[in-house]
Amino acid sequence: MDQNRAQMREEIQELISSAVSAEDQGLQKLIQDLYTDSKRDGDEAGIAYALYAQGMALLNGMSIRDALEKMEEARKHAVLAESKKTEIRTIFGIALCLLFQQNYEESLEQFLNYMRLYYEHEHEFDLKIYTALNNVGELFRHLGEYDTALQYYLEAQEVCGEKDPNFLLILKPNIANAYIKLRDPDQARRYLEETEALTAIAEGSQDDYMIRQTYGHLAHLEGDLEKADRLLNEALTFYRTLSIYTCIMEQNAVYEDLYEVYQERERWAKGEDLLLEAVNYSRENKFWLLHIHYLGLLARHFEESHEATKAYDTLRRFYKSQMKYDEIRRTRKIRNIELRIEMDQLKKEKTALHSIARLDRLTGIYNRRAMQEHFEQFLRGEFAMEGETIAGLLLDVDYFKEYNDHYGHLAGDQALIKIAKVLEELAESLGGSAYRYGGDEFLMMFENLSEASMVELTEALGGRIKELNIIHEAASGINCLSCSAGILLFNRNELISFEWVFKQMDELLYLAKRKGRNRVETKVIK
Numbered sequence: 001m002d003q004n005r006a007q008m009r010e011e012i013q014e015l016i017s018s019a020v021s022a023e024d025q026g027l028q029k030l031i032q033d034l035y036t037d038s039k040r041d042g043d044e045a046g047i048a049y050a051l052y053a054q055g056m057a058l059l060n061g062m063s064i065r066d067a068l069e070k071m072e073e074a075r076k077h078a079v080l081a082e083s084k085k086t087e088i089r090t091i092f093g094i095a096l097c098l099l100f101q102q103n104y105e106e107s108l109e110q111f112l113n114y115m116r117l118y119y120e121h122e123h124e125f126d127l128k129i130y131t132a133l134n135n136v137g138e139l140f141r142h143l144g145e146y147d148t149a150l151q152y153y154l155e156a157q158e159v160c161g162e163k164d165p166n167f168l169l170i171l172k173p174n175i176a177n178a179y180i181k182l183r184d185p186d187q188a189r190r191y192l193e194e195t196e197a198l199t200a201i202a203e204g205s206q207d208d209y210m211i212r213q214t215y216g217h218l219a220h221l222e223g224d225l226e227k228a229d230r231l232l233n234e235a236l237t238f239y240r241t242l243s244i245y246t247c248i249m250e251q252n253a254v255y256e257d258l259y260e261v262y263q264e265r266e267r268w269a270k271g272e273d274l275l276l277e278a279v280n281y282s283r284e285n286k287f288w289l290l291h292i293h294y295l296g297l298l299a300r301h302f303e304e305s306h307e308a309t310k311a312y313d314t315l316r317r318f319y320k321s322q323m324k325y326d327e328i329r330r331t332r333k334i335r336n337i338e339l340r341i342e343m344d345q346l347k348k349e350k351t352a353l354h355s356i357a358r359l360d361r362l363t364g365i366y367n368r369r370a371m372q373e374h375f376e377q378f379l380r381g382e383f384a385m386e387g388e389t390i391a392g393l394l395l396d397v398d399y400f401k402e403y404n405d406h407y408g409h410l411a412g413d414q415a416l417i418k419i420a421k422v423l424e425e426l427a428e429s430l431g432g433s434a435y436r437y438g439g440d441e442f443l444m445m446f447e448n449l450s451e452a453s454m455v456e457l458t459e460a461l462g463g464r465i466k467e468l469n470i471i472h473e474a475a476s477g478i479n480c481l482s483c484s485a486g487i488l489l490f491n492r493n494e495l496i497s498f499e500w501v502f503k504q505m506d507e508l509l510y511l512a513k514r515k516g517r518n519r520v521e522t523k524v525i526k
Contacts, residue, residue: 005046008034012053021061022054031057045081048074052090059097062248062285068097088117092132100248102289103329104139111136130160134171138249141178150178165198169207172198173214177253180217188218206247209238213250217257225265232258251281252290259297272301288325295321360436362413363420371435371443375498388492391432391449393457394505395423395485398517399475400440406474415470415481416440422464430457443505451524454489458520461485482518484509490525 008030015027022028031053038046055070071093078087095110111132118129137152153175160167172195179188192214201207216231232254239251255278262271275298282291295318302311358370366374397403397419404412420434423442427434430453432446446453461483470481486508488501508521515521 005034005037005043008037009046009049012049016053016056016060019060020057022057022063023061024057027053027057044077045083045086048078048081048086048090050074051077052086052093055093055097059093059100064097064100064286068094068101071097084117084121088114088121091117095132096135099135099139100287102142102287104143108136108139111139128164128167130156130164130167130171133159134167134174137174137178141174141181142249142252146178146181150175150182153178168198169195169201170210173210176214177217180214180221183221185218185221188214188221192218206238206242209235210247210250213254217253220257220261225261228261229258229265232261248285248287252278252287255281255294268305272298272305275301288321288328292318292321292325360420363417363436365420365424366433366435368435368437371433371437371445372498374433374445375501388448389450389489390492391444391446391454391457391487391489392501392505393444393446393485393487393520394437394502394509395442395444395461395483396509397440398482398484398513399472399478400481402474403472403481418468418470419465419481419483422468426457426460426464449489451489454487454522454524458485458487458522461520462518478518484512484517485520486510486512487520487522488525489523494525 012027012030012034015024015030020027031050034046034053035050037043038050051070051074055067055074058064058067058070071090075087075090075094078090081087091110091114095107095114098104098107098110101107114132115129115136118132133152133156137149137156140146140149140152153171156171157168157175160171162168172191176188176191176195179185179191192211195211201211212231213235216228216235219225219231220228236251236254236258239247239254255274259271259274259278262268262274275294278294279291279298282288282294295314299311299314299318302308302314358367358373359365360367397415400412400415403415416436420436420442423434423444427444427446430446430449432444432449435443435445437443449457465483466480468481472478472481486505488504488508490501490504504523504525508523512519512521
């Protein structure tokens with residue numbers, strides 16, 4: 001990634017983290033510039049990040065369906081990128097969109113997928129797994145599974161530690177809310193006090209109102225209905241001014257609890273007005289599951305108030321909304337199947353392209369690029385372990401220029417194809433790999449090769465090439481094509497760099513040629 005694109009990504013991330021929406025012209029320009037530059041250069045990770053950022057900006061503006069479409073488009077590009085980081089980030093965005101759609105089953109699946117990939121790549125990327133743990137806790141809290149929610153919240157707290165105070169300002173009230181639902185006011189109060197001790201919370205800020213809300217829930221649990229009424233109304237008044245997604249869940253929690261407070265205080269008209277607001281709010285924001293829930297509460301409210309006509313009309317809306325929600329779920333499931341098919345196809349195409357890019361076009365064996373990648377894996381200890389041996393063999397065809405000049409390049413190509421096949425078979429028989437390094441030069445690499453196997457290889461190599469019986473009458477002193485090679489056996493602890501290994505093998509190959517060609521020179525470094 002070039003420096004300019006890296007800087008754009010940092011600026012975009014800062015803006016979307018500050019809840020800037022897609023309507024912001026500055027953010028839109030940054031995202032468009034990143035997308036255009038990345039597309040021009042074929043940077044799949046950059047394209048994916050731009051689409052992901054667009055999705056997050058839409059989510060900040062509460063355009064959840066559009067946000068989800070952008071996230072899904074982003075993931076198609078993310079799977080083609082070399083790094084997993086953008087794909088992992090995009091999965092988190094998809095999970096978040098599904099959570100706000102109340103598509104809890106699929107949201108949970110995506111959050112768990114995010115966490116699985118995170119733990120697989122935690123040493124590669126600086127990702128905040130604790131935010132996902134918190135969101136899974138939120139998911140279970142809104143499903144009414146408060147014990148499970150609390151487990152995820154507490155795990156998020158353990159993972160976060162003290163390194164992200166801003167996150168703890170969100171998490172600790174969530175823990176307090178879970179304890180309130182579990183009817184444990186002492187623990188709830190403890191976490192609220194810990195929240196207030198984290199930092200000086202500005203009066204009138206979002207954090208301030210979220211804490212007031214939680215104290216309102218606690219007051220309701222403890223039977224102080226007047227205090228609960230006041231604090232929950234203060235929080236709701238503030239949330240009504242916001243459109244960002246961070247308060248969706250909290251606003252709905254206020255509707256739920258405040259209605260119960262009104263019922264207990266026998267403020268029937270207030271309760272009815274609140275439910276009507278919740279019904280409209282959930283419909284406007286397409287929270288269909290909540291919309292159905294509030295319609296059910298409203299129908300029961302009218303029934304208890306002996307308003308039969310209103311109860312009947314509300315029940316009709318309830319069943320109509322239920323049918324609409326079922327249709328949305330069916331459509332979503334079909335779309336999910338289609339997306340998974342598309343993703344599988346993209347991954348297969350990526351794998352095929354990856355393989356093609358690492359194969360020599362003429363001979364079909366690994367090329368120089370693959371050799372360099374594999375060697376880097378040797379260096380990182382992904383193949384041979386510390387203390388094990390590695391063997392490298394460098395080979396070229398004797399008098400191959402003369403063969404090409406005499407028999408033509410087509411014949412030369414056919415000879416190289418046959419030799420490559422022999423080398424590949426020999427390498428595979430001893431657990432190694434063969435590569436075409438360039439021209440008539442080939443390289444073989446082996447992990448944990450014994451000295452006995454090295455001797456076996458040197459003896460087999462000349463014989464197998466001779467068995468090809470490729471006539472070569474253009475060079476004096478030989479009748480058939482032959483090869484010279486240098487093989488180096490060393491302990492992985494001695495491995496410094498590819499250049500060091502290649503220099504050693506090249507010296508051995510040069511020695512083999514000086515001694516008359518058609519031979520293998522060996523060296524063991526212990």
